[in-house]
Amino acid sequence: MTEAGHTHGDHSQWAETSHCRVAAVRHFGAFAVLELIAPRVARRAAPGQFVMVTVPGGGSFLRRPISLFAAHADRISLLVEARGGGTERLTRLDVGDAVEVAGPLGSAFPTEDVSNALLVGGGIGCAPLQYLADELSAAGAHVTACFGFRDFRSARAAGAFTIDRLWVATEDGSVGRAGTVLHLLAALDVSPGTTVYACGPTPMVAAVQRWTFAEGLHGYVSLEAHMACGTGSCHGCVVDTARGKLRVCAEGPVFRLDEVTP
Amino acid sequence: MTERANGAPLDPSPDLSVSLGPIVLDHPLVDASGTFDLLEYARRYDGDYFADFPYAAYVPKTVTVDARTGNPAPRVTETPSGMINAIGLENPGVRAWIARLGEWAHLRQPVIVSVGGNEPEQYAAVVAALDEYLDAAAPGAAPSIQGYELNISCPNVSSGLQIGADRAATAEVVGACREATSRFLLAKLTPNVRDVTEIGAAALDAGADGLSLINTLKALVLDRDTLKPFLGNRTGGLCGPAVKPVALRMVAEVAQAFPDTPIVGMGGVATGLDALEFIACGATAVGVGAANFTAFEAPQRILAELREELAARGFASAADARGVALSS
Ligand SMILES: Cc1cc2nc3c(=O)[nH]c(=O)nc-3n(C[C@H](O)[C@H](O)[C@H](O)COP(=O)(O)OP(=O)(O)OC[C@H]3O[C@@H](n4cnc5c(N)ncnc54)[C@H](O)[C@@H]3O)c2cc1C
Ligand SMILES: Cc1cc2nc3c(=O)[nH]c(=O)nc-3n(C[C@H](O)[C@H](O)[C@H](O)COP(=O)(O)O)c2cc1C
Ligand code: FES
Numbered sequence: 020m021t022e023a024g025h026t027h028g029d030h031s032q033w034a035e036t037s038h039c040r041v042a043a044v045r046h047f048g049a050f051a052v053l054e055l056i057a058p059r060v061a062r063r064a065a066p067g068q069f070v071m072v073t074v075p076g077g078g079s080f081l082r083r084p085i086s087l088f089a090a091h092a093d094r095i096s097l098l099v100e101a102r103g104g105g106t107e108r109l110t111r112l113d114v115g116d117a118v119e120v121a122g123p124l125g126s127a128f129p130t131e132d133v134s135n136a137l138l139v140g141g142g143i144g145c146a147p148l149q150y151l152a153d154e155l156s157a158a159g160a161h162v163t164a165c166f167g168f169r170d171f172r173s174a175r176a177a178g179a180f181t182i183d184r185l186w187v188a189t190e191d192g193s194v195g196r197a198g199t200v201l202h203l204l205a206a207l208d209v210s211p212g213t214t215v216y217a218c219g220p221t222p223m224v225a226a227v228q229r230w231t232f233a234e235g236l237h238g239y240v241s242l243e244a245h246m247a248c249g250t251g252s253c254h255g256c257v258v259d260t261a262r263g264k265l266r267v268c269a270e271g272p273v274f275r276l277d278e279v280t281p
Numbered sequence: 282m283t284e285r286a287n288g289a290p291l292d293p294s295p296d297l298s299v300s301l302g303p304i305v306l307d308h309p310l311v312d313a314s315g316t317f318d319l320l321e322y323a324r325r326y327d328g329d330y331f332a333d334f335p336y337a338a339y340v341p342k343t344v345t346v347d348a349r350t351g352n353p354a355p356r357v358t359e360t361p362s363g364m365i366n367a368i369g370l371e372n373p374g375v376r377a378w379i380a381r382l383g384e385w386a387h388l389r390q391p392v393i394v395s396v397g398g399n400e401p402e403q404y405a406a407v408v409a410a411l412d413e414y415l416d417a418a419a420p421g422a423a424p425s426i427q428g429y430e431l432n433i434s435c436p437n438v439s440s441g442l443q444i445g446a447d448r449a450a451t452a453e454v455v456g457a458c459r460e461a462t463s464r465f466l467l468a469k470l471t472p473n474v475r476d477v478t479e480i481g482a483a484a485l486d487a488g489a490d491g492l493s494l495i496n497t498l499k500a501l502v503l504d505r506d507t508l509k510p511f512l513g514n515r516t517g518g519l520c521g522p523a524v525k526p527v528a529l530r531m532v533a534e535v536a537q538a539f540p541d542t543p544i545v546g547m548g549g550v551a552t553g554l555d556a557l558e559f560i561a562c563g564a565t566a567v568g569v570g571a572a573n574f575t576a577f578e579a580p581q582r583i584l585a586e587l588r589e590e591l592a593a594r595g596f597a598s599a600a601d602a603r604g605v606a607l608s609s
Contacts, residue, residue, distance in 0.1 A: 255357030
């Protein structure tokens with residue numbers, strides 16, 4: 020992987036539009052995994068990056084940012100949760116449908132020199148962690164994932180994942196352990212030097228950040244922000260960081276855990 | 282259309298070039314300030330974006346004398362047929378901005394720098410700093426900055442008074458900048474006024490060479506769960522296709538009131554036909570804003586469509602189409 024190796028560099032971002040076809044769709048309740056034929060995106064992609072997706076059928080003005088759920092050969096996959104009008108439309112795509120994406124965009128999760136990785140996700144924030152687990156495992160790292168969901172409905176997303184050591188908690192106790200990811204983390208025996216990767220709702224990220232520092236670990240977080248362009252032009256997506264206000268779409272979405280204050 | 286002397290078939294491709302005052306543009310399309318960052322495009326493009334730059338001139342995001350960190354998040358969201366933003370003129374300040382000019386000095390197209398501020402002196406200070414730098418710069422060290430667009434119309438800065446809603450304040454800002462530069466000066470007007478021609482007259486009387494309009498419409502979007510203002514700044518500026526009819530009406534009013542004035546029309550342009558409509562209402566050049574967010578290739582597509590629209594209607598040039606909506 021030549022280009023994907025340069026995880027934090029801007030030169031791994033590409034904003035020209037790819038006109039793709041849907042090759043496969045799998046549904047998990049309100050979630051859908053869309054597999055798209057997008058060779059030029061797949062070739063450059065790295066875990067943590069996202070694409071801007073044009074909502075098909077018109078009616079939505081801005082594109083929607085969606086993380087890369089997987090990338091293999093000439094395919095990329097997206098895990099989409101129907102949350103509003105645009106994502107609802109995306110989950111209703113069928114095999115053979117046309118869809119436009121631009122990407123890969125944004126920064127990637129650094130994966131070099133990682134031997135033990137702990138992936139912590141909440142809700143749809145789990146989406147970028149499958150691709151990350153694939154890459155880390157391929158590089159020989161020991162990967163453990165802890166995912167938290169609100170209820171049975173949102174835990175349907177877990178069915179889309181293929182990660183060997185995956186622990187699930189739901190707040191209502193309907194699936195896996197009752198409680199949050201923090202309960203899962205508390206029960207883990209974590210090796211020193213483990214790299215933590217987090218993505219999820221702000222309160223979860225804040226709690227995972229506190230836990231990571233308390234355990235003497237380091238890690239990375241993928242943040243969400245409302246976006247207009249997704250390509251660094253509008254400054255709509257900024258977050259406060261130790262390096263000042265940064266754009267989630269350009270310098271992010273992946274930041275070091277110790278440089279953000281969620 | 283005249284037939285060629287040798288009887289060869291007419292060139293069906295209309296002449297797209299236009300003159301925006303002294304600035305000669307290859308075609309009428311420019312980017313609208315704050316919606317298109319040249320360097321960000323260049324680093325996300327496979328080819329040489331400078332060689333393939335699609336606009337006829339580059340209007341960067343508004344620059345102010347001091348750095349501004351902008352408004353709290355969230356700053357943007359979609360609205361029916363458009364979007365709302367409250368960025369708050371985030372920019373590094375004119376000194377830091379000038380320090381990076383070398384990175385895009387090789388842009389071939391003319392540049393019109395958008396200038397912002399709270400006081401007339403702040404606008405004039407930006408213009409003076411740039412003029413001073415350009416006059417001293419070695420050949421090729423800076424892009425071809427040929428004019429300024431005075432952004433007196435941003436709805437997202439809490440300076441209290443919106444300069445562009447007040448005739449006297451508009452005249453002061455334009456007058457101060459006119460004293461500071463001999464370069465081409467555009468005043469960018471806000472639609473949030475009772476009569477856009479009153480402000481336009483104040484700007485032109487104070488020395489502006491042309492007008493650009495519209496900036497965004499001040500607007501409010503609520504969070505659908507909490508029923509509280511959604512944006513961090515509470516209010517924001519509405520733009521995109523939803524505002525096009527308002528923008529066309531205002532461009533037409535200004536073009537009718539000041540017939541020979543260079544005008545950059547904008548607001549909701551998403552297709553070549555939209556751009557032609559602005560020209561028909563009297564615009565010399567047309568700004569493309571939020572449509573840049575819908576696809577990387579939006580400017581190329583809109584330009585191709587504009588060319589086709591002009592040809593299909595038998596216009597020999599873009600200039601020929603100017604103002605056709607205004608004559609009865
Ligand atoms: C970097 C990044 C990666 C993401 N990855 C995924 C993913 O892999 N799978 C997935 O299902 N979702 C993901 N999201 C969230 C997804 O973008 C939103 O759910 C989606 O934009 C909502 O659009 P809508 O039309 O369904 O909702 P609406 O609420 O109708 O959208 C209205 C507007 O708000 C914006 N918006 C609404 N919610 C969000 C949000 N949470 N984040 C950003 N913008 C929002 C929309 O883009 C749109 O402009 C990601 C967001 C970001 C920023
Ligand atoms: C995200 C965003 C940022 C903007 N920033 C600026 C700015 O810095 N200066 C300015 O004069 N106008 C700014 N504008 C206004 C546009 O230049 C333009 O006047 C307006 O959006 C109408 O055009 P449109 O409907 O094509 O977007 C901004 C608009 C958007 C959407
Ligand atoms: S969404 Fe436009 S700069 Fe990030």
